[in-house]
Amino acid sequence: MNIDIIPIEAELRQDALLSWLNQPGKRLGLITSNDGGQIVTLLLDTADSAATIWESQMSDCKYSSLTPRITQAHWMERTMWDMFGLEPTHHPRLKHNLLHEPYEEKFYPLRKENDVVARSGHRQYHSLKVKGDGIYEIPVGPIHAGIIEPGHFHFSCVGEIIFNLEIRLGYVHRGIEKKLSEMNWQKQRFLVEAAASDSAAAYALAHAVALESCIDLVVPEKAQHLRSLALEIERVAMHIGDLAGLAADVGFLAISSSLGRLRGASLGLADLVSGNRFLKGFICPGGVIQDPDGNLSKLKAKAKNLQKELEPVVRYFLTNQVVLDRMENIGKVSERLAKDFGLVGVAGRASNQMYDVRHHFSAGVYPLLKPAIVLEKEGDVFCRAKVRANELVDSLAFIDMLLETMPCGSHSTNMPDALRANAVGLGIVEAHRGELIHLVFTDEQGNCKRYAIKDPSVNNWTGLAIAARNNLVSDFPLCNKSFSLSYSGHDL
Amino acid sequence: MLRLLGYLLMNGVATSKDYCPSLGDEAIGLPKLASNNCIGSECSKCSDICPTEAISVLDGGPNANLELDLGKCIGCAMCIRICPEKTFSSNASTETAAVNRKSLVLSTKALDIQAVNDIEGARSPFARSVACRVVSTGCSACDLELSAASNSIFDMERFGIQIVASPRFADVLLVTGPVPKAMHAALKSCYDAMAEPKRVVAVGTCAISGGLHGSGYAEANGISDLLPVDVYIPGCPPHPWSIIDGIRKVMR
Ligand code: SF4
Ligand code: SF4
Numbered sequence: 187m188n189i190d191i192i193p194i195e196a197e198l199r200q201d202a203l204l205s206w207l208n209q210p211g212k213r214l215g216l217i218t219s220n221d222g223g224q225i226v227t228l229l230l231d232t233a234d235s236a237a238t239i240w241e242s243q244m245s246d247c248k249y250s251s252l253t254p255r256i257t258q259a260h261w262m263e264r265t266m267w268d269m270f271g272l273e274p275t276h277h278p279r280l281k282h283n284l285l286h287e288p289y290e291e292k293f294y295p296l297r298k299e300n301d302v303v304a305r306s307g308h309r310q311y312h313s314l315k316v317k318g319d320g321i322y323e324i325p326v327g328p329i330h331a332g333i334i335e336p337g338h339f340h341f342s343c344v345g346e347i348i349f350n351l352e353i354r355l356g357y358v359h360r361g362i363e364k365k366l367s368e369m370n371w372q373k374q375r376f377l378v379e380a381a382a383s384d385s386a387a388a389y390a391l392a393h394a395v396a397l398e399s400c401i402d403l404v405v406p407e408k409a410q411h412l413r414s415l416a417l418e419i420e421r422v423a424m425h426i427g428d429l430a431g432l433a434a435d436v437g438f439l440a441i442s443s444s445l446g447r448l449r450g451a452s453l454g455l456a457d458l459v460s461g462n463r464f465l466k467g468f469i470c471p472g473g474v475i476q477d478p479d480g481n482l483s484k485l486k487a488k489a490k491n492l493q494k495e496l497e498p499v500v501r502y503f504l505t506n507q508v509v510l511d512r513m514e515n516i517g518k519v520s521e522r523l524a525k526d527f528g529l530v531g532v533a534g535r536a537s538n539q540m541y542d543v544r545h546h547f548s549a550g551v552y553p554l555l556k557p558a559i560v561l562e563k564e565g566d567v568f569c570r571a572k573v574r575a576n577e578l579v580d581s582l583a584f585i586d587m588l589l590e591t592m593p594c595g596s597h598s599t600n601m602p603d604a605l606r607a608n609a610v611g612l613g614i615v616e617a618h619r620g621e622l623i624h625l626v627f628t629d630e631q632g633n634c635k636r637y638a639i640k641d642p643s644v645n646n647w648t649g650l651a652i653a654a655r656n657n658l659v660s661d662f663p664l665c666n667k668s669f670s671l672s673y674s675g676h677d678l
Numbered sequence: 679m680l681r682l683l684g685y686l687l688m689n690g691v692a693t694s695k696d697y698c699p700s701l702g703d704e705a706i707g708l709p710k711l712a713s714n715n716c717i718g719s720e721c722s723k724c725s726d727i728c729p730t731e732a733i734s735v736l737d738g739g740p741n742a743n744l745e746l747d748l749g750k751c752i753g754c755a756m757c758i759r760i761c762p763e764k765t766f767s768s769n770a771s772t773e774t775a776a777v778n779r780k781s782l783v784l785s786t787k788a789l790d791i792q793a794v795n796d797i798e799g800a801r802s803p804f805a806r807s808v809a810c811r812v813v814s815t816g817c818s819a820c821d822l823e824l825s826a827a828s829n830s831i832f833d834m835e836r837f838g839i840q841i842v843a844s845p846r847f848a849d850v851l852l853v854t855g856p857v858p859k860a861m862h863a864a865l866k867s868c869y870d871a872m873a874e875p876k877r878v879v880a881v882g883t884c885a886i887s888g889g890l891h892g893s894g895y896a897e898a899n900g901i902s903d904l905l906p907v908d909v910y911i912p913g914c915p916p917h918p919w920s921i922i923d924g925i926r927k928v929m930r
């Protein structure tokens with residue numbers, strides 16, 4: 187993909203971005219920086235499958251925040267403050283997103299020149315205080331009761347009703363972007379996969395596409411098919427797992443354990459393709475690492491069987507009256523808020539957001555071949571469950587089609603030792619949670635100098651906070667499961 | 679409801695009857711050392727390609743001394759693919775957990791010591807059942823495999839292994855992930871809240887050594903410097919059977 191880089195003054199971005207977002211099919215991809223000396227704004231044009239970067243040189247480390255008028259910028263501006271010391275003025279709720287008390291003041295891991303005059307006293311985290319009669323607070327985490335990644339939820343409640351939910355993340359910040367910019371590209375893919383291993387195939391694919399787009403490499407058709415195969419298997423496994431989680435949270439154990447068993451079967455598909463239950467190490471720049479040809483007929487039979495076994499379970503689940511009672515009208519996100527906050531993936535499509543990366547940007551066999559977009563309108567827990575269930579059916583049919591049309595030929599092509607100098611690479615992939623972006627910049631030697639990742643959860647965490655409002659505390663687990671967000675992909 | 683019941687009955691018992699069966703043919707397990715034909719430091723292809731510095735080629739060949747540290751290995755299989763002398767092969771065994779950190783380091787000088795079953799010393803106070811508290815600090819794959827270990831296929835509760843929601847009534851602390859700086863305090867307080875006797879299990883390569891994440895500014899170097907570790911379960915992530923096997927090792 188050809189990416190235009192357009193210089194623009196930081197202060198002019200607000201109006202320009204507002205008018206960009208008002209056009210149909212235009213999105214904000216990511217706001218970040220290379221080394222603190224500039225702001226990089228990635229804009230996506232889904233109708234034309236095009237991307238544009240606005241680069242704003244910064245002589246100062248302050249700029250006026252986009253958030254008051256462009257709400258979806260709020261999370262990214264906070265992260266940019268953490269990592270680069272670029273401070274948005276007039277940000278309505280400026281606080282650190284990733285680096286909290288354990289880190290020293292004035293520590294900005296991705297900033298090149300440490301010349302920032304830091305605001306003092308702000309490592310200390312303060313949750314929003316809701317005041318009023320009978321308001322009480324429930325802090326939860328970072329360690330959760332079950333087997334889940336760490337994060338902190340701060341509920342302000344009136345009686346049983348959640349008035350406000352504040353989500354504090356960063357507990358699994360491992361410094362991945364910094365490491366990626368310090369290692370050679372050949373080893374990056376392992377760290378990229380380990381950033382959020384439940385999306386290993388999507389991460390590896392976004393990585394591969396980003397690097398290949400740096401050097402305009404075309405990978406063989408068979409590799410593209412196998413990559414999509416891996417991505418869809420991952421989606422099937424995770425969607426089944428998420429539905430199982432929802433079933434467990436409404437107390438429908440027969441369904442959750444049946445789905446748990448079937449998730450095992452989908453991991454078996456992953457094993458057949460890649461030798462790994464999480465498809466780790468399979469997709470690599472240039473193609474895929476091994477040709478699973480000998481296993482494909484077995485895979486086809488097993489996928490068919492899975493399809494057959496899933497159908498009744500999902501049907502019993504989503505037509506059950508108790509399930510409907512628990513899920514309908516719970517955890518609603520309106521279409522307008524979904525658009526304002528830029529929600530992606532299942533959560534976006536459940537609130538009528540017509541956006542599925544597979545229809546717009548090239549990676550694997552997409553957008554040449556793709557399953558249909560699954561949309562729902564109400565934006566509640568039940569809609570998110572239905573989107574998953576329908577996508578599951580589509581993905582399994584798509585897997586069958588991919589196997590049916592598997593091309594002959596090579597499963598990979600050679601990558602050069604070094605990437606092109608001063609290049610930009612972009613990989614956009616529909617992970618099972620939604621739009622995943624990898625953006626790479628190389629230096630004069632063709633080494634990666636900046637590796638930026640935007641996990642779908644970056645957009646969607648706010649969606650969860652909105653969905654939880656005005657719902658019962660006891661329905662929160664269900665809301666949470668219906669979003670099924672990643673902590674590690676967000677924290678990096 | 680009746681139809682659902684019919685469906686469940688028709689599908690029968692999903693639970694595996696074998697304990698820790700070997701991995702299927704298509705699965706790639708952790709590497710093991712298969713020969714001592716290593717041609718030595720002039721080659722070093724494996725240690726160059728390994729993403730986690732798990733391999734050290736210690737001298738020149740032929741039959742060079744090579745060490746493979748499973749506590750650092752993420753099982754990417756690149757060493758198996760690249761070695762011209764077939765020094766490495768995939769280990770199909772799921773009984774890979776170890777009680778000593780050093781027994782995770784395999785050497786071509788001791789090819790017969792591949793299995794890391796090294797139980798010794800006094801009997802465990804948790805011979806029949808353990809209540810485990812999970813602290814997750816990683817990428818969620820280890821967590822998913824840990825959850826899978828309690829699904830109807832693996833069903834670890836039948837071995838007396840239970841996951842509990844509070845450290846106050848837990849016997850064993852299961853830690854996944856490399857424990858970055860922001861989780862140090864939470865992990866310590868969770869451990870301190872547990873009553874004696876207690877045990878700690880490092881689940882996965884990240885927890886053992888930091889894996890791919892070690893030695894960065896986020897200090898995600900695993901739990902070895904933070905807590906005393908009783909059992910190490912290598913893998914990225916470890917297979918559910920390996921996790922069950924590891925927890926069973928604190929029960930013996
Ligand atoms: S193990 Fe294999 S690749 Fe490594 S040094 Fe020996 S012969 Fe070379
Ligand atoms: S399988 Fe383990 S030892 Fe071999 S290259 Fe990968 S990480 Fe290194």
